[in-house]
Amino acid sequence: MREYDYEEEFHARDRKIFRKQRRQAQATDRSKFKKTDLAKKSAVKLDPNLRRGRVVSIGGEGVWVDSENGKVLCSLKGLLKKEKMQAKNILAVGDMVRFSDDGAIAHIEERYSFLARTDISGKKEQLIAVNVDQAIISVSVVNPVLKPALVDRYLIAAERGRMHPVIVVNKIDLLQDHPEEKARYQEFLACYEQLGFPILSVSSAQGIGIEALRALLKGKTSVFSGQSGVGKSSLINACYGLNLKTGGLAQKTAKGTHTTTVAELLALPGGGYCVDTPGIRSFGIWKLELADVTTHFCDLQAYACKYPDCRHVAEPGCGVLRALEQGELSSIRYESYRTLLEEAMAGVDNRTKRKMDEKSD
Helix, strand or coil: CCHHHHHHHHHHHHHHHHHHHHHHHHHCCCCCCCHHHHHHHHHCCCCCCCEEEEEEEEECCEEEEEECCEEEEEEECHHHHCCCCCECCCCCCCCEEEECCCCEEEEECCCCCEEEEECCCCCCEEEEEECCCEEEEEEECCCCCCCHHHHHHHHHHHHHCCCEEEEEEECHHHHHHCHHHHHHHHHHHHHHHHCCCCEEECECCCCECHHHHHHHHCCCEEEEEEECCCCHHHHHHHHHCCCCCCCCECCCCCCECCCCCCCEEEECCCCCEEEECCCECCCCCCCCCHHHHHHHCHHHHHCCCCCCCCCCCCCCCCHHHHHHHCCCCCHHHHHHHHHHHHHHHHCCCHHHHHHHHHHHC
């Protein structure tokens, strides 16, 4: 074989590798709205006869869209269904859409914010709500217990989705009979308030903090999200005298039951909207990376380590571990950091990893 034949074969192989890498990069691209796609979308002229509205709920019967003429039951147009993306759902509550007189959604407008998580398979991004101003990170004490690592997952997701986070701790009336949980709650407050995260402690059962929560919601679009059983629907009911369906905890597992089955956008008395979402038992951040963890836990950089790339696990001369031993660093903050660090290094959230391990057994 002549020399240029070897050279041609070499470059042909390079082109094949490049094409494969390009296809993989396109398939894993998180952004649905690339500059080129936006240019194409802006170039397409919309039918002036299309009506405009906001998605308020999505269920088995279809998509309910609120427009100037009231709520309309719609469905996705065929072309939108076929759109290739890594998101589990192409449409979410809060989306602004254009639809025809027969209820076919033909266009989804660009979103200014979103809340998303990894779906149960670990392979797709699941949109929870879009076009919201603030994420009400709903947690509770005692029943279910406070989980700082879950709070940090939501904080990272809110930052990614360009939303203002507000941590709402419910059921504080139960603390008086649980001294250990009360101590953990007080440590959580001292740590996270110092970091600048807004925290509101409430009790939907006794009406504590409800007026302050109502003031936070006024005039804004908010999404209530959190673990099953923390009382998201109960908080909304207490704020506005509504009658959203609520439930307790499963007795055997002490985990919340999924009383709210679909996300729904509700118009609030006095102005504003809120999205009441189904409770979750785990919240995996879509494609969590080490940079996400180190950026969120930037407060750990205040403790000088021997090595600049220290992971704060078992390295010699680690300032973070020294601060932890001396009581200068909150143990719940460090526990949360380690949990998210392990997830980022593993590439999947803990619940998905357990399911994968079960299947391989």
